[in-house]
Amino acid sequence: MSQLPEPARARPGRKPPRVEPAGPVRVGFVLVPDFPLMAYTAAVEPLRAANTLSGCPLYEWWHAAPGGGAVRASNGVTILTDVEVGSAREAERVFVCAGGNPAGFEDPALFAWLRELARRGATIGGISGGPYLMARAGLLDGRRCTLHWEHVPAFEERYPGLDVVRSLYEIAGDRVTCSGGIAALDLMLHLIEADHGPGLAAGVSDWFLHNQIREGLSPQRMDLRQRFGVRDPRLLRVLAAMEANLEAPLSREALAELARVSVRQLERLFRALLGRGLHRHYLDLRLDRAHQLRRESALEASEIAAATGFTSADELSRAERRRRRPAAVASVSSGRS
Template structure:
């Protein structure tokens, strides 16, 4: 294809265990646009620290390790999915991204790529679309950034995306600002993507309380539990909140949720602790307090019962790390 002088130059920085599907959702629209236009509207370079970067599904991707000068790019996408803590303090990465910013390059974070940009101080004062599973940890780490549970956010010289299939929605919204609308419409046809989602569309189709409870009364209680994980209420306070006796609440809650209020509350708190341990550098004691445990010993004992490992042994979020067990939790581990 002929190369136009107005060709948009893209750098794609990949981190180990990035989302393979996310990369596809990014590249396929660009390739199809070039194909439809019969000229190179977009060209891209894959960048990484090592010559080969493994995706989260194990597929190795060859990349350039000698990164071009930032002035060689118009836009740089940063893709990461699992463990990014090792790269937060990498001065070389942060410096290169800051040089990109200084050179007027638009920076885009996808999934945990948002975390990489945030760690470099490049999202301070911005709204950032953050994957729901990383939201709590992100709030703890970056108080100068406003995380939002939207699919993507196109904010000035920054773009952020929560990941998953939302990458295609973001790309379509971005491409409308770069090429002819008619070409984007044809692209949608080829992608079979006629219902592009808005940037402010919610990531989850339901609120947590709708997923676990059927009555408005119990949904209100579940919502309140989510909001008080650092300072959990006792059984009496929970019952008073919904105007029931402790015994009535126990019976109603177990009927709708399948767990006692205490069990469900603990499940939420342990899940929060699990995310903070894997996604932040907070100390184990700080994670315990943030999850509503006044005793670190009790926290460690409870955590081990859920995950068969101590909190201190669960500090990396990777394919091999423990995953929060949802379905078989209480059948296998027993109640608390």
């Protein structure tokens, strides 16, 4: 079984020993149509920089995609692949990069190939929505994993037995999962450090003007203070409780008790600091989650309603229509003016 090496650590006061590489680490990138280009480039570019800065071919890589040929990213850029799915091409590490709606992707040949690569000793990784496909292939059973926060709700509904965390990346033996975006850069810097020491990893980080290498357990999203631009600790406690309780929404009274204010005071806080009422904010959180689940899962309408705190699919549908109605009214009014 392929295991990722631990980062080399030098003794205090001593220069790290120079270890000549036995040969380039071979890395495969499996790009699924509509893959996120930023996440892919954040993963492959550090390998190129490591080769350039070291003056040695420390890494080499290849690309594959379902169906072969050119594969299109979500922004329209295409990458020409050079390996057929199912080929005997070797790699120490293979990363699946996917975006869009990974829940709707079905390719038994690709899943079988990933399992075969794992049996041959490759470390299998997933970037952004890639872990979804690893789970579809049965490669995450018993492993802690992460993926982009947007995919997490649907993923947890489909795979309730998997240990999902909202970290930047997770390394669980010969399985690696990454939330995507520029977190892929932090992951690759960690792997470069493990392979060739902290000096090269720091050099690559500097190369990309990345002045802080983040740990894998760092959170994916900004904290609530940054996201909403509020500092009031009472409101922050309530916002965190709302996001954690979408399936069984808390009452206004329970939220006010959490904030240690009256319901009327809490309503005033919401309107003063967020420009909207408590009920409107909570409802929008639940409707946004429902939209994610509808787009990224095969759940029935009734199951989506239950997962977002609605008593029925009809109630959810009515709430969605009411949210769309102000935009439609504004559009009509604008056309008449």
